[in-house]
Amino acid sequence: MTNLHELPATTSRLRVLVVAESFLPQINGVTNSVRRVLEHLAAQGHDAELVAPTGPVEYAGFPVTRVRGARLPFYKEFRIGLESRRRLRHTMQRFRPDVVHIASPATLGYQAAKAAHDLGIPTVAIYQTDLVGFAAQYDVPGGAAAMAALTRKIHVGVTRTLAPSTASLRQLEEMRLPGLALWPRGVDLDQFAPAHRSAQLRAELAPDGELLVGYIGRLAAEKELDLLTHLDDIDGIRLVIVGGGPEEQNLRRLLPNAAFLGLLHGADLGAAYASLDVFVHTGRHETYCQAAQEALASGVPVVAPRSGGPIDVVSPGAGFLYDPGNGVDLRADVMRLVADPLLRHRMSLAARRSVEGRSWWAVNETLVGHYRDVVGRNHGTRRLGVAS
Numbered sequence: 001m002t003n004l005h006e007l008p009a010t011t012s013r014l015r016v017l018v019v020a021e022s023f024l025p026q027i028n029g030v031t032n033s034v035r036r037v038l039e040h041l042a043a044q045g046h047d048a049e050l051v052a053p054t055g056p057v058e059y060a061g062f063p064v065t066r067v068r069g070a071r072l073p074f075y076k077e078f079r080i081g082l083e084s085r086r087r088l089r090h091t092m093q094r095f096r097p098d099v100v101h102i103a104s105p106a107t108l109g110y111q112a113a114k115a116a117h118d119l120g121i122p123t124v125a126i127y128q129t130d131l132v133g134f135a136a137q138y139d140v141p142g143g144a145a146a147m148a149a150l151t152r153k154i155h156v157g158v159t160r161t162l163a164p165s166t167a168s169l170r171q172l173e174e175m176r177l178p179g180l181a182l183w184p185r186g187v188d189l190d191q192f193a194p195a196h197r198s199a200q201l202r203a204e205l206a207p208d209g210e211l212l213v214g215y216i217g218r219l220a221a222e223k224e225l226d227l228l229t230h231l232d233d234i235d236g237i238r239l240v241i242v243g244g245g246p247e248e249q250n251l252r253r254l255l256p257n258a259a260f261l262g263l264l265h266g267a268d269l270g271a272a273y274a275s276l277d278v279f280v281h282t283g284r285h286e287t288y289c290q291a292a293q294e295a296l297a298s299g300v301p302v303v304a305p306r307s308g309g310p311i312d313v314v315s316p317g318a319g320f321l322y323d324p325g326n327g328v329d330l331r332a333d334v335m336r337l338v339a340d341p342l343l344r345h346r347m348s349l350a351a352r353r354s355v356e357g358r359s360w361w362a363v364n365e366t367l368v369g370h371y372r373d374v375v376g377r378n379h380g381t382r383r384l385g386v387a388s
Contacts, residue, residue: 081108133285186360194299
């Protein structure tokens with residue numbers, strides 16, 4: 001595994017081709033991370049281009065090359081990239097990147113990795129989606145085995161794979177993948193902060209002074225949101241659901257007393273986080289769990305599964321980790337916080353402190369260090385003249 005402290009420090013400008021399986025207008029962890037990476041590259045004076053199946057004409061001043069895509073039959077709101085290796089090679093030969101950044105690779109990412117290999121360009125792949133767990137949760141026949149094979153096939157062919165948590169790193173190590181390193185996610189400490197707690201929003205959602213217990217994220221089957229039914233009858237709380245997705249109508253039926261606020265962005269999203277008293281997460285297949293980190297930055301104690309990313313994200317004293325899939329354990333942890341105002345206050349302070357060193361600037365500077373390292377190791381092997 002690569003040691004972060006050994007990465008080279010230099011200021012030369014890089015040319016980075018970012019290939020993403022999803023981008024705007026889709027709002028998810030992959031999109032948000034890619035946006036932050038592009039913004040950082042722009043701020044630091046690097047050159048970049050984005051290849052994705054959706055998106056605006058440009059982002060952060062960089063052009064966006066849109067490629068063919070298709071919707072998943074079991075999740076029509078999610079679009080994946082489908083592009084030929086030949087066309088991706090042509091894009092790389094035109095842009096002439098120093099490194100190709102492959103965000104949460106699946107179908108598009110696999111072809112991009114092969115195209116870059118053909119041309120001798122180093123690749124940094126970001127492991128961000130647990131495709132195996134995703135397929136298993138949707139009960140696709142043979143899906144878990146196919147996704148495990150695809151994950152290995154993709155990551156064997158890249159120069160370096162960056163995993164967001166120790167749990168995902170172990171998962172990849174068990175696949176005997178080379179070139180692994182740990183790269184966590186950053187958080188916007190200005191957008192997500194306790195100061196954004198809104199008395200007006202709290203009054204609207206809890207007119208009788210109820211405590212607000214909320215989930216913020218995608219409303220999809222792999223998030224196991226049916227576990228929230230174990231919280232629906234706790235006295236003195238109001239469930240708050242922020243987000244959208246294919247499970248929304250089913251959740252409205254299961255949780256008739258919950259407040260559904262839909263998709264929120266910017267200041268509205270920051271206020272929603274900070275106005276909660278307890279944040280809950282239910283899905284066990286999170287490679288990182290950015291939503292939990294945003295809640296912590298907002299000074300909100302987190303209750304999440306003892307699985308995947310939350311094991312790293314939720315520090316002791318900033319929340320509770322419960323047995324994955326166990327609604328009884330989830331309810332017990334939430335009730336501990338509901339019943340004890342002093343415990344909530346202590347955990348609120350600890351939550352914010354636990355993420356104060358995780359700014360996006362810091363983690364993206366580490367990412368640039370990985371770029372430079374693979375470029376340096378690859379010096380002299382580029383073959384951009386390969387025919388397309």
